[in-house]
Structure formats: structure tokens, C-alpha cells
Amino acid sequence: MPTPLELIKKKRAEAVSRIIGKGYLSTKRVYVGMATCEIAAGSKDVMEVFRKAVSLGLTDVYLSQKGCAGRCNLEPTVEVIEAGKSPIKYGKVDTTRAQEIIERHLKKGEVIQEWVID
Amino acid sequence: MTATYRIIVCDGTSCLNSGARTLTTVLKAQLDKHGLTDKTTVSLSGCLGMCDKGPIVVVNPGYTLYGSLTEGDIPEIVEEHLVKGKPIARLAIQEDHLYNRFFRVFGDAKFFGHQMRVTLRNCGIIDPESIDDYLSLRGYEALAKAVTDMTPQQVVAEVEKSGLRGRGGAGFPTGTKWKFTAAQVGTPKYVICNADEGDPGAFMDRSAIEGDPHTIVEGMAIGGYAVGSSKGIVYIRAEYPLAIRRITKAIEDARAHGLLGENILGSDFSFDMEIRLGAGAFVCGEETALIHSIEGARGMPRPRPPYPSVQGLFGRPTLINNVETWANVPVIVLDGANWFRTVGTETSKGTKVFALAGKVVNTGLIEVPMGTTLRQIIYDVGGGIPGGKAFKAVQTGGPSGGCLPEQYLDTPIDYDSLAKAGSIMGSGGMIVIDEDSCMVDIAKFFLEFTQNESCGKCTPCREGTKRMLEILTRITEGKGQAGDIDKLERLGKMIQKASLCGLGQSAPNPVLSTIKNFRAEYEEHIHDKRCRARVCENLVTYEITEKCVGCGACRKVCPVTAIAGGPKKQHVIDQDKCIKCGQCFKTCKFEAIAKV
Numbered sequence A: 001m002p003t004p005l006e007l008i009k010k011k012r013a014e015a016v017s018r019i020i021g022k023g024y025l026s027t028k029r030v031y032v033g034m035a036t037c038e039i040a041a042g043s044k045d046v047m048e049v050f051r052k053a054v055s056l057g058l059t060d061v062y063l064s065q066k067g068c069a070g071r072c073n074l075e076p077t078v079e080v081i082e083a084g085k086s087p088i089k090y091g092k093v094d095t096t097r098a099q100e101i102i103e104r105h106l107k108k109g110e111v112i113q114e115w116v117i118d
Numbered sequence B: 001m002t003a004t005y006r007i008i009v010c011d012g013t014s015c016l017n018s019g020a021r022t023l024t025t026v027l028k029a030q031l032d033k034h035g036l037t038d039k040t041t042v043s044l045s046g047c048l049g050m051c052d053k054g055p056i057v058v059v060n061p062g063y064t065l066y067g068s069l070t071e072g073d074i075p076e077i078v079e080e081h082l083v084k085g086k087p088i089a090r091l092a093i094q095e096d097h098l099y100n101r102f103f104r105v106f107g108d109a110k111f112f113g114h115q116m117r118v119t120l121r122n123c124g125i126i127d128p129e130s131i132d133d134y135l136s137l138r139g140y141e142a143l144a145k146a147v148t149d150m151t152p153q154q155v156v157a158e159v160e161k162s163g164l165r166g167r168g169g170a171g172f173p174t175g176t177k178w179k180f181t182a183a184q185v186g187t188p189k190y191v192i193c194n195a196d197e198g199d200p201g202a203f204m205d206r207s208a209i210e211g212d213p214h215t216i217v218e219g220m221a222i223g224g225y226a227v228g229s230s231k232g233i234v235y236i237r238a239e240y241p242l243a244i245r246r247i248t249k250a251i252e253d254a255r256a257h258g259l260l261g262e263n264i265l266g267s268d269f270s271f272d273m274e275i276r277l278g279a280g281a282f283v284c285g286e287e288t289a290l291i292h293s294i295e296g297a298r299g300m301p302r303p304r305p306p307y308p309s310v311q312g313l314f315g316r317p318t319l320i321n322n323v324e325t326w327a328n329v330p331v332i333v334l335d336g337a338n339w340f341r342t343v344g345t346e347t348s349k350g351t352k353v354f355a356l357a358g359k360v361v362n363t364g365l366i367e368v369p370m371g372t373t374l375r376q377i378i379y380d381v382g383g384g385i386p387g388g389k390a391f392k393a394v395q396t397g398g399p400s401g402g403c404l405p406e407q408y409l410d411t412p413i414d415y416d417s418l419a420k421a422g423s424i425m426g427s428g429g430m431i432v433i434d435e436d437s438c439m440v441d442i443a444k445f446f447l448e449f450t451q452n453e454s455c456g457k458c459t460p461c462r463e464g465t466k467r468m469l470e471i472l473t474r475i476t477e478g479k480g481q482a483g484d485i486d487k488l489e490r491l492g493k494m495i496q497k498a499s500l501c502g503l504g505q506s507a508p509n510p511v512l513s514t515i516k517n518f519r520a521e522y523e524e525h526i527h528d529k530r531c532r533a534r535v536c537e538n539l540v541t542y543e544i545t546e547k548c549v550g551c552g553a554c555r556k557v558c559p560v561t562a563i564a565g566g567p568k569k570q571h572v573i574d575q576d577k578c579i580k581c582g583q584c585f586k587t588c589k590f591e592a593i594a595k596v
């Protein structure tokens, strides 16, 4: 019988491979804030913009929701995380900004400095 | 342009003592020498929780942690890592603490750099609805470790040693409470998570559950193991639908993975959980009232002892802790009490979450080590007061707390220092107040809340708060009388002493603390009929200044025709007629009407 500790490590390995199966190793990971506060600020529509882009063929992007990081006055927030680069944190992302993040950052790799939370 | 490298130097007390400032100076000189200054940002952070390995420098991207540094190491880091792109294995420290996951993603932003996220470690970096995400970050490993390697007594001892104190308001030592509950014989015993969160404006617990529900499930399962309970209940307010949905899903997913239910992970330990919805009365957050409410009775407090740990839900031993308290538990088990004790102050270990609000540039949910000063929170994390206004006070502890003026800004905050200063830690409300707010009005706001929420069981709380509110109301209306301040103080002290539960015992705090620290403002209201912040309508006089262009807009809106004047002539208000409705003030487009 494996011990509970051995079992949980096995479960972790399985979880990691399931996450990878969902595309976690894509070049860019995008996290959209989806807590009560973020949703009140309009993050559901923002999420929809990203979802649609992915379903319309935006590749190499892993899209996920996340809880709130606590940056109340800059919501909705979106992070773009890329291996080997500093994580980029965008604030006040509405649907227009989301669209531009897709076009400029996700497709062309350009960080849109003026929306970055610093 | 984005900087190529983002460097963080730990600016916590311990690293400062071991020479962090010199490192920063040398680092900046080296960057200059290699022409990297423009391509690199250097920021300072609060304690990173690795004091024994200080001073610490973090190089991003990559989150390379360099520790135990001396001045001599800096040129090497700059040349090898920054110039040649080769991290230096010899100086890098490996650590796998639970708490700093968040820092990897957010640590290089000013607002987050001075924070330390222990309980909110996963909030904002994982999908809260995915148990896989949680598992991948060592989720449920603390539970597995507890049931594999530790006896229940050892878990209790570890929590006791950690120095953790209850985050729901009272700050009672958590380990002591666990020990009492564990010592009771017989079954069943219950474990409760208090997620009632009734303070006006508070949202710490909601965010924690919405961002990382599995942490609470795991913490409670560990608590169940430690005290010998197989039944957990999350009491959460019905106004939190998303949090309810997420914690419900977390419980179901955990069950499906064999992490809740019979024989968890093949061990002898069985534990399951359910959700109970609270109707939203403030007093239902008080533990005995909460227990009554789960039992189906009216949510009214009862005298203690007996404490819930001895006689709680359905008369059985019950361990009740706050959301944030529970969220600390997996960290204590996995990172160890010894690590946990390194964070915080002598009497208060670990971190505290605050909902930073009011007149501060960066409002938000923050978590900082105990011992962080109010000034660091308001200025370093919060970014200071907007609009060049002057700081006046900070309110902590919500309706049970108090207002602290400027001289307390450098107080390192913990349960005891806040109490000594005349406020409380409470559950984590923190409202910054600037010169535009009236302290009497603020005291009145909080008292209105508690007065309204009093369950009515005790006369001092029910009637006493009503009397106090009447006096405050008349003071703000300009009808204050000599002796009112004394009356408020006498009533307040009586209510504090004679009330049954914490609601009544603490309801006078906002009034008493503002009298203590801002007595002059009360006196001005009462004797000079003046409100220096110009908030109390009845104490304000409206006057038309020379900026008036004579447009007549104010004259048209005045409901009592108190304003006279012709076209292009400065208008005048007849003070005898004016009812101080403020309409003219709002209407004037030329800022020609002044509140004096």
C-alpha cells in the first residue's frame, strides 16, 4: 500500500500531465481575473474576447481564469506569462484593450507598456 | 520599453541588517558600469520570508533567488547573469515554500513587492475551479503529510508552536483552541469555517475563497484530523454566490479524488464537509450566534463559557476558525512552524490580510507580515494619499475598531500594538481618511451600523448605542451641548462592560477612539458649531465668492429663494433663509460658491 504522501505525489504528477495536456506549455499563458470584483468590473466580456480569439484559431496560448490578485482600482486584470520573460500584468482591461492585447502582444509579442501595472 | 531584467532587492528588516542597502548601491554602480541601467529596473520588496538566507536579491525573468550575498558577489551576478545570461548556481538558493508562488508572478510590481502572500498565495495565479491547478502547486500535500507522518497531537503541537492567532477578530491563539477541542473525549466533534464576513466593506474572506477554495478545504481537513472530527461545515453568507459555488465545487472535486470522505488517501482518517448559508446578520458571525444559526435557532449569542471547543454545535466540541486562519494551516504543516515563526512580531506571527480602502491611491486586497508599519502599508503599498491631500487618520478593525492619527503611522502593527494604540486588528478592514473627512461623522457611520445590527438581547447594547447615536446625531446637526463628550464616554464605557457579546463590547470603540484622538473636532462641533472638514451639512455656511459671474444658475435651483442677484452681478445668499441644502454648491459651474 502506498502511503498517503506517496499517493498525493502521484496525484500531483497526474494533475500536472493533465494541465500540460490542456496546453500549459504553450508559449503564452493568459490569465483573466474572474472573481466577484473582477466580474463586476467587466471581466466576463474580456474573457469572452480571449475565448473567441482562441476558438477562431489563435494558437500557442493557454487561457485560464484566476481569482483576484487584489488590485481593486485597476480591474479587470489580465496577466500574460511567457517562459523566460517577466510576467506582464495588465490593468483596466476592457474588451477593446483585450482585443489589442491579442493583436499586439499575443500575436506580435509587443508589450503594451502604458497598460502595464508596475 | 520593457526592461530586460527586473531585479528585486529584499528591503525587510533582517536583510537591511545584513547589508541590503550597500548591495543596492553596489548593484546600481555595477549596472552603470556595464551600461545596463536603462535596461534594468531595481525595486525593493518587503521581507521575502527567507531571513536566514539574507540578504537576498531576485533576478527576473526566471525568478532566480540569490542569497547570503556579500558586496563582492554583485559584480559576478551582473557580469555572468545579466551580461552573459548565465545564472550562477553557486549563489542561487533553492526553496520550495508554499507561500511565495504569488511573488514569482507579481513580486516585481510595486504594489505587490512589499506584500507577503501566505494565505493568498494562490489567489490570482491559479484557476480556482481546477483541482488540478491546486494539486500541481503541492495542494493537499500538507494533509497527506499530516496523516502520513504526524500524529494528531503533533499537528496540534505544530500549530501551537507556530504562534498563529485567530484572524476573525479576537486574535485568540489558534493552537490553544485546537488543544482544548482535541482534549475533549467522544464523538462527534465539529469543525467550522467562519465565512460570515459581516464588517461593512470587508471582502477578504470572499476573495480568498473565490481565488483559492481548496486551501480552506485542506486546512479544515487537517483541523479535523488534529482534533478528532470527521465533519466540517463552512458557514458562508448567502450574498456570496460565486464563493459558494467555488467552495462547493472544491468540496465535490476533493471528494471525487478521495481527499474528502471515508479513509482519505487510504488512511484511517475520514472527514467530509458541507456548506451552510448565513442570512447576513452581522451578529451571526459571532461564534455562539453562528452555532445557533446552524442549529436552526435564532442567531443570538449566548454567554461563554462554555466555549464552543467544549460545548458547541449540538452541544458537541466544536473547533471554529476564520477563513484566513484556516488558510494558514497547510503552510504551517508544510513549511513548518519554525519557518512560520520567522515572520511577524514577538506576539503575532505570520501575515495579515487587509482590505485597503478609502483615500489611498492603490486600493485593494493586501497581505503583509505582522509588524509592517501603517506608513509602509499606506505609502509603499497603497501609494499614498491622492490629490495632494493631507493624511488624517486610518481606521482599522471596522465597526469594532478605532481611528489612529498621524503619530501612530510608524507603529509596527500587530494585535497588541493596535490595541495599545486604541484600535484593534479586527478582521482586516483598513480605511484611510484624509482631511476631507469629519471624524464625528465617521464615528457616527460605524455606530449606526452596529446600532442597527444589535440583536437586542442586552439592554446596554440595544438602548445604550441608541442613546449614543442620538447624541452624535445632534452634535453633527449643530445641536451639541456642553457635557455631550462626557456623556458619550460614560455610555461607551458602560456598554463595553455590560454587553454580552463582542458586538456590544466593541460598538463604542469608533466613538471612544475618535474622542481620544480627535477631541478638538468634537469640541468645535459642539461649541463653535463648526465642522472643519465641512462634511456636516448643518455646520456649513454657503457663501458666494467674487468668482461669481452672475449666471443665476444657483438662484434658479435654490428651493427657498435665498439667493439674490442680477445678471452678471455677484450673487448673495441670505443666510437667514438658507436651509443648507447644498443645491447651489452642486450647481455652480464656476466654483464660485464656497463652504465655510
Ligand SMILES: Cc1cc2nc3c(=O)[nH]c(=O)nc-3n(C[C@H](O)[C@H](O)[C@H](O)COP(=O)(O)O)c2cc1C
Residues within 6 Å of the ligand: B165, B166, B167, B168, B169, B170, B171, B172, B174, B194, B195, B196, B197, B198, B199, B282, B283, B284, B285, B286, B287, B288, B320, B321, B322, B323, B325, B326, B427, B501, B502, B503
Ligand atoms: C459581532 C461579531 C461578529 C463577528 N463576525 C465574524 C466574522 O464575520 N467572521 C469571523 O471569522 N469571525 C467573526 N467574529 C469572531 C468569532 O466570534 C470568532 O471569534 C471567530 O470565528 C474565531 O475564529 P478565529 O479564532 O480563527 O478568529 C465575530 C465576532 C463578533 C462579536
Ligand code: SF4
Residues within 6 Å of the ligand: B283, B300, B301, B453, B454, B455, B456, B457, B458, B459, B461, B462, B499, B500, B501, B502, B503, B504, B505
Ligand atoms: S451585545 Fe448586543 S449584539 Fe451582542 S448579544 Fe448583546 S444585544 Fe446582542
Ligand code: SF4
Residues within 6 Å of the ligand: B542, B554, B557, B558, B559, B560, B561, B562, B563, B573, B577, B578, B579, B580, B581, B582, B583, B584, B585
Ligand atoms: S444651500 Fe440651498 S438653500 Fe442655501 S442658498 Fe444654496 S440652494 Fe439656497
Ligand code: FES
Residues within 6 Å of the ligand: A035, A037, A038, A068, A069, A070, A071, A072, A073, A075, B203, B207, B364, B365
Ligand atoms: S477584491 Fe478583487 S481586486 Fe479588489
Ligand code: FES
Residues within 6 Å of the ligand: B010, B011, B012, B013, B014, B015, B016, B046, B047, B048, B049, B050, B051, B052, B054, B055, B056
Ligand atoms: S528581511 Fe529579507 S528575507 Fe526577511
